[in-house]
Amino acid sequence: MELSRSRSRSVLIHLLMIAASIVMLYPVFWWVGASLKDASEMSSAAIWPKKPVWDNFVKGWNFSKEYTFARFFGNTLLMEAWNVIGAVISSSLVAFGFSRIKFALSKFWFAVLLMTMMLPGQVTLIPQYIMYNNLGFVNSYVPLVLPHFLGGGAFFVFLVCQFIRGIPRELDEAAKIDGTSTFGLYYRIILPLILPALVNVAIFTFIWSWDDFMSQMLYLNSIDKYTVGLALRMFIDQFDVQWGQLLAMSLLSVMPSALIFLFAQRYFVEGIATTGLKG
Amino acid sequence: MSILSTKAKREAGRHLTGYLFISPWLVGFLALSLWPILQSLYLSFTDYSLLEAPRWIGSANYKDIVHDPLFYKSLTVTLTFVFASVPLKLAFSLLVAMLLNRSIRGINLYRTAFYFPSLIGGSIAVSVLWRNMFGMDGYINKILSIFGIEGTGWISSPDTALGTLVLLNVWQFGSTMVIFLAGLKQIPKELYESSSVDGAGVFRKFFSITLPMLSPVLFFNLILGIIGSFQMFTSAFIITKGGPANETYTYALFLYEKAFSQFQMGYASALAWILLVIIALFTLLNFAASKYWVFYETEAR
């Protein structure tokens, strides 16, 4: 009796989850349908085209005479790999420094860190460009990747800080008595405990730098260095947009982020396992 | 004497270690961010078209801004947006995070589905998508018509446009939700188990365990929600272009148009620094208030 009630409850939960998922995924259904539409069918209200044009994907993939989208996905993924590594390492180091070590002016620097988030990026974009241009880094990935190694953005530092602050200090004390160095404390004690937060850092870094069209547009000039985001713009002319191909390729372009998200979930679970042990 | 010096040494060592840990950020800040930030401050006192060298005009930009009706309009729009969307989004994403914080089969897929709307926010395809949903003959109106309600052009009518953007923003709750989820994972299970033994109900568990334990993360989401909403740009830019009749003309959009469409980077920089002060005030207020409701393990007891 007990068992069957809990089973029917779990079926109910699944039904609810599936229903909600369908609502949330409506854009995807629409998107898949629209990516298969011919130009003349684009304005029709039907979700699914009368005659699916799979060619949108083929033509979109091979849109440039010089390179296929494989090149642009390759470029972007390589850049992303560096971004994620940089952001995870540097944000955890900096956050540890801010939340676990009392040093001179730490509060001041933390205020500065927060302040950098409050100034709209549009007004620092141009001075930043001039700076990178003078340093000779235009048309390279340096301006896009380097910042991730240098703190990974205030957002992530603050995020990880909040997570570290949620970890009991007693752990530190215990480790110190065992003779662990400060770095050891960071590396062996804190790092495993903030894994869920770091997974967040990785996911967001990946997704947000994937979408950061403006910087990519300013800093990357030659097509061999193009990212997916830049390549997608090639379907857009002033008056004429290749909607079918654009939607097809932009659908592909969100897939890496979706997959990363799906797979990174595993580490959320590992996060609790570790916490459970220590707690 | 010797005791003092070793203590001083240890102290110096601690400062050094602290700076070593934050050095990636500090170096980046001093080498890459500081100069552009100072530049933008300087430019806020100039007339700068981007196309020619900036010309010092003192505080003229700031004086003009005070008399600019669009400044007040965009600030009103932005404040409305902040006050409507931040609490809604926090509440909604916390609710969803708690629903998704369970180990049932396929939970990863459900989470991804729930996250998806946030994933497509920056894609160029979304503008078409939103028009498809909120347009005159869009998806939403079709559903409404089933109930006999005549819809409107949700994003094109001045009375509903901002509200629609708020809802859209709430719908893209993914990032906030995931941060909550990670926070929930950090709460030791034993706490719930022992309170179950005590016979605590769902609500008491939420208020006596979840909320306090989650408060650092909630605080983070609140601060970042405020900063993000004050700088809300993408959806206003992609979906409504600030229209109709400036009803969704956010502060960031105003700033952006001044900078890049109207060749008034000096004016835009002044706007940016005013926004910085506004956001800083809000943040300061929240930090002050946080003493009363945010609990850090480090400070407890």
Add this chain to the structure above:
Amino acid sequence: MRKPKGALAILSTVITMSLLVTACGGAKSSNSSDPKSSGSAGTADTAKLNIMWWGSQERHDATAQALDLYTKNNAGITFSPQYTDWDGYWKKLPTLAASKSMPDVFQMDAAYIQEYVSRGLLEDLTAIDLGGTIDQGVIDKSKIDGKLYGVPLSYNGTGFVYNKPELEAAGMTLPKKDWTWDEFFAFAEEGRQKLPAGKYAIGDYTTVWNWYQDYQMAYGKGPMFQDGTKLNIDKDLWFTFQKKYEDFRARDIIPKAAVSAATVENDPKADPLLSGLTMTRGVAVGAVSALEKMMPGKLEVVNNPVGPNGGGWAQSTMYWVVSKDSEHKEAAAKFLKWIVSDPEAGKILKTTRGIPISSTIFDSIKSELSEGELLGIEMYNMAADKAMPFAPAPPGWADFVKTYSDTMTEVMFKKKTLDEAFDVIMKKGEDTQARLAK
């Protein structure tokens, strides 16, 4: 001081620190902007030209091919091309201007050229001999203050496309070449009688400042901006025009405000013509073929309504320009002459930048034109006859244009009366004049 203490502290450190950073920044030499263009400056025989344009992939591929051809024929000249979409281009170009690293040669649009010319960023190209390639009249129309800053590339113009089968099915009078404004308005009214509910003969362009300007110019009152510094709105004419639209809105001759505001041109879903909301749409020549692709075989074209002084405009709006800072001006000029006049280049580039300006090149590719491109040419030819000068908003008026459009949106939604709107617009005009006079 009511600022928070933290902010003050930040500011002071920031200022001390700035000394250090300024020292670093100042040490960098300014001409390292392009590491590749070292040496070999000035001669027309060897140069690496930075070149930039906006457009579609088709344009990018064709242009790259043409550049290769040029390098093959002129061994010393190589190119470093970059390209992006229209929106991105107008963000990137100012950024490059700000960092003093504009490309040697780049594409320019009539809507922006004055901004760049007035700041002295573009090289005077009057000396390039374009005789025999480009019609003198076309060249003269492209001049600014008597000088040619951009080599015109293609023909453009305004007009209307209309949905022929639907208009015929409803038994409507079809628009014809050189229709007058009165005929245009009568056409709109006829639409209400003959078209089904929810469909309209014309759209509502109340918010578009240059739609009114067209009317004002057609009736001989000149463009809205004079000498780039003065606002010129004829009060009577303005009210006549706006009252007409107000009346149309009240009588459902044009769509409701909320419906009009929801339209987005060239959007597959929200374009008024594609969605069947309106039977006509104002359009530039360059956009005709895109529409034709979406509604194959259904569209016909006509020029803008005309008044005693003509109607619409027809001229080149796309140019190649040379940066004032370029170290290879001679090579750039030589290349520009080639790209607009060389028949082989013309065969490669086809219509990727619109109808080629050189009639020889145009004739050589005529047979390959698509339906939509032919339709665009037809529209250009109709418009050219009675065309008035092209009058974009001069530098410094972008702000005014926004106010105009916002205020008129409020009129559409009945949040302002015409009198109130007129006052707001005139006030903004005076403010702008005062600012520009400074």
